[in-house]
Amino acid sequence: MADAEQSLAYANADFASSNQLFVDHLLVDNPQALKDVIDLGCGPCDVMLRLAEACPDIRITAVDGSAAMIELAAQAVRAANHEARIVVMQGYIPGLALREHDFDAILSKDLLHHLPDPMVLWREARRLGRQGAAVHVMDLIRPATQEDARNIVETVAPDEHPILKEDFYNSLCAAFTIEEVETQIRQAGLPLRVTRVGDRHMLIKGALR
Numbered sequence: 001m002a003d004a005e006q007s008l009a010y011a012n013a014d015f016a017s018s019n020q021l022f023v024d025h026l027l028v029d030n031p032q033a034l035k036d037v038i039d040l041g042c043g044p045c046d047v048m049l050r051l052a053e054a055c056p057d058i059r060i061t062a063v064d065g066s067a068a069m070i071e072l073a074a075q076a077v078r079a080a081n082h083e084a085r086i087v088v089m090q091g092y093i094p095g096l097a098l099r100e101h102d103f104d105a106i107l108s109k110d111l112l113h114h115l116p117d118p119m120v121l122w123r124e125a126r127r128l129g130r131q132g133a134a135v136h137v138m139d140l141i142r143p144a145t146q147e148d149a150r151n152i153v154e155t156v157a158p159d160e161h162p163i164l165k166e167d168f169y170n171s172l173c174a175a176f177t178i179e180e181v182e183t184q185i186r187q188a189g190l191p192l193r194v195t196r197v198g199d200r201h202m203l204i205k206g207a208l209r
């Protein structure tokens with residue numbers, strides 16, 4: 001999502017229900033442990049703003065590869081007066097200029113299916129997380145057919161901007177199945193579990209050894 005128009009269409013879209021679902025699951029699973037967290041592929045930062053509202057002591061590093069998206073994220077963080085607790089930075093994974101094993105939670109929502117090589121996310125989680133760090137990744141589940149994908153777009157986002165609808169459709173088609181992600185996790189040697197949550201997402205979670 002390097003394009004400014006695409007980024008704006010995404011930022012203006014209503015993903016409140018899945019964004020809140022991500023935060024609700026995270027807080028139920030980690031009621032006290034969240035201090036220094038990183039969000040990979042933060043987009044316009046709506047998810048991390050919800051988390052910051054719920055956790056007064058949290059420090060969040062929010063990373064996205066797109067300069068246009070990071071500008072929108074920075075505006076949203078300023079508007080919410082959360083600059084002291086949410087640091088936004090532009091950077092692509094792999095290759096983020098961040099210290100190894102510096103975070104006690106690795107978070108990511110709807111990034112996995114954007115990566116040409118999904119294994120980079122799992123390697124980055126291991127590289128950035130401390131021992132015992134929580135990993136909490138949510139991503140779309142690929143529908144069985146392209147027609148199913150179109151139906152989901154028309155059900156969930158019937159009135160959204162055409163750019164957003166096309167991106168959403170492409171994302172659904174590019175997403176993985178639960179079985180494919182379980183294979184990725186096994187190959188990465190990570191102790192994570194994959195479950196279906198909500199009507200179109202999977203949640204991949206656990207703690208680093």
Ligand SMILES: C[S@@+](CC[C@H](N)C(=O)[O-])C[C@H]1O[C@@H](n2cnc3c(N)ncnc32)[C@H](O)[C@@H]1O
Pocket residue numbers: 001002015040041042043044045046047063064065066069091092093094108109110111114115
């Ligand atoms: C679908 S958006 C999800 C944004 C946000 N996590 C959310 O759920 O609202 C995916 C984001 O990942 C970013 N992205 C894609 N590939 C990336 C990479 N290799 N490194 C960092 N960010 C990336 C895109 O710029 C985009 O903002």
